[in-house]
Amino acid sequence: MLNQVDFEYSWSGAICLSENHEGFFGQLAPNVYGALCCNGLGITRGTATGTLLADMIAGERNELIDFLMASPGPNKTPPEPFLSIGVNSVLKWGQYRAGMEV
Numbered sequence: 032m033l034n035q036v037d038f039e040y041s042w043s044g045a046i047c048l049s050e051n052h053e054g055f056f057g058q059l060a061p062n063v064y065g066a067l068c069c070n071g072l073g074i075t076r077g078t079a080t081g082t083l084l085a086d087m088i089a090g091e092r093n094e095l096i097d098f099l100m101a102s103p104g105p106n107k108t109p110p111e112p113f114l115s116i117g118v119n120s121v122l123k124w125g126q127y128r129a130g131m132e133v
Contacts, residue, residue: 049105
């Protein structure tokens with residue numbers, strides 16, 4: 032239905048996902064702050080958490096900032112070669128299962 036419509040912009044790229052669906056919010060190092068790992072909700076969550084991060088750096092506090100600061104953060108990934116083995120195994124298993132749908 033849209034073959035006659037020209038799109039001005041498109042986006043693609045990697046999506047940062049964490050196993051426990053948690054993101055990072057807060058200080059990474061002295062004078063370095065971040066709101067990271069939005070689990071596929073980057074446009075919405077990134078905008079909201081970026082605004083809240085700027086408020087926090089400016090000294091403001093509210094219940095949303097406190098909620099994000101209380102988050103346990105994303106799970107840590109295992110070291111190599113275990114990370115690659117696990118990721119590749121999950122991808123191959125998903126491809127195998129998708130082929131079984133025929």
